[in-house]
Amino acid sequence: MDKVIRVTAGKGQVRAFFVQNTEMLEKAREIHQLSPVAAAALGRMMAATAMMGQMLKGMGQKITLRMNGGGPLGTVLCVADDEGNVKGLVEYPQAETENLTPEKLNVGAAVGTDGEITVIKDLGMKAPYIGTYPISTGEIAEDLTAYFMHSEQQPASVGLSVKVNVDYHILVSGGFIIQVLPDISEEQLRLLEAKLICLPPLSELFENLNTPEAVMERVLEGFDPVITEEKQVAFHCDCSQERMEEALISLGVKEITSIIEEDGHAEIICHFCRKAYRFNEMELSKLTQEAKSS
Ligand SMILES: [Zn+2]
Structure with missing residues (x-):
């Protein structure tokens, strides 16, 4: 231990x-x-x-x-x-x-x-x-x-x-x-x-x-x-789906929209623990809305 x-x-x-x-x-x-x-x-x-x-x-x-x-x-x-x-x-x-x-x-x-x-x-x-x-x-x-x-x-x-x-x-x-x-x-x-x-x-x-x-x-x-x-x-890594969402939202509406248009999905890998977080088009659209209101 x-x-x-x-x-x-x-x-x-x-x-x-x-x-x-x-x-x-x-x-x-x-x-x-x-x-x-x-x-x-x-x-x-x-x-x-x-x-x-x-x-x-x-x-x-x-x-x-x-x-x-x-x-x-x-x-x-x-x-x-x-x-x-x-x-x-x-x-x-x-x-x-x-x-x-x-x-x-x-x-x-x-x-x-x-x-x-x-x-x-x-x-x-x-x-x-x-x-x-x-x-x-x-x-x-x-x-x-x-x-x-x-x-x-x-x-x-x-x-x-x-x-x-x-x-x-x-x-x-x-x-x-x-x-x-x-x-x-x-x-x-x-x-x-x-x-x-x-x-x-x-x-x-x-x-x-x-x-x-x-x-x-x-x-x-x-x-x-x-x-x-x-x-x-x-x-122990404290990364989470929520934190990755925040990171995506902080990119701004324009950037998220271009990810949707170009790839249709996003994958973010945590630098500390290599865990992958995936976001499909629907989830990304939702984050665009949140980015708009933030
Ligand atoms: Zn992590």
């Missing part, structure tokens, strides 16, 4: 999130037919978005993470809410890059470094909060660490990892975001930094320890970590 755990540690001076998102990535891999490097990039993004969803404070709030560094994957996009629903897509899901080593996928080259990481928080207000920061490595975790530091003025350490099997199935996907609060002592901070530097590769930790709890115990060993919340997370 995929989940996010929320943790406090170091006498309340450290706040952390740990996630395991292997199942949601396997589902995304099947839906989008992801290449191994696309799966690695999307899995890291989904892990981060799932955790950032748990930082939201209210019902119906949403967070979107978008990266486009001009690399062969194009845009990588994920959306999560505080209920644990996560969806994601890669613009060019079959794109591949040469591996760094036979074992190591080159996510940085696949994402590219010529662009920005964008975080959109829809907090239910009129205008969403939008933060951006230039991509430095395309490896995603480093880019998010820089984003937190410079765009949100929140020092954080982000670790994200995906391991893909030779048969393309996802072996493990997970990660953490560790934030230090402003009142942390110099000594605690130094100890934490030293601890994080000495960690074995995250994919190894997740593969060997298997649960976010066990990884957390290992990463925050010595800092008396306490789990304060646990949330199940999963790939």
Whole structure:
């Protein structure tokens, strides 16, 4: 089961999130037919978005993470809410890059470094909060660490990892975001930094320890970590017939009329879950009427 755990540690001076998102990535891999490097990039993004969803404070709030560094994957996009629903897509899901080593996928080259990481928080207000920061490595975790530091003025350490099997199935996907609060002592901070530097590769930790709890115990060993919340997370798309109707209506009368004249029907495929929605001529005529009155 995929989940996010929320943790406090170091006498309340450290706040952390740990996630395991292997199942949601396997589902995304099947839906989008992801290449191994696309799966690695999307899995890291989904892990981060799932955790950032748990930082939201209210019902119906949403967070979107978008990266486009001009690399062969194009845009990588994920959306999560505080209920644990996560969806994601890669613009060019079959794109591949040469591996760094036979074992190591080159996510940085696949994402590219010529662009920005964008975080959109829809907090239910009129205008969403939008933060951006230039991509430095395309490896995603480093880019998010820089984003937190410079765009949100929140020092954080982000670790994200995906391991893909030779048969393309996802072996493990997970990660953490560790934030230090402003009142942390110099000594605690130094100890934490030293601890994080000495960690074995995250994919190894997740593969060997298997649960976010066990990884957390290992990463925050010595800092008396306490789990304060646990949330199940999963790939879930919120598209619906109604939403697709709204999208069609927003095209306007002229556009819908020309679809009717040219094709007699319409098919819209959801970019996130690839579900197809079909509209026949009668349904389209009805939408024309609604577009007229809207
Ligand atoms: Zn969908």
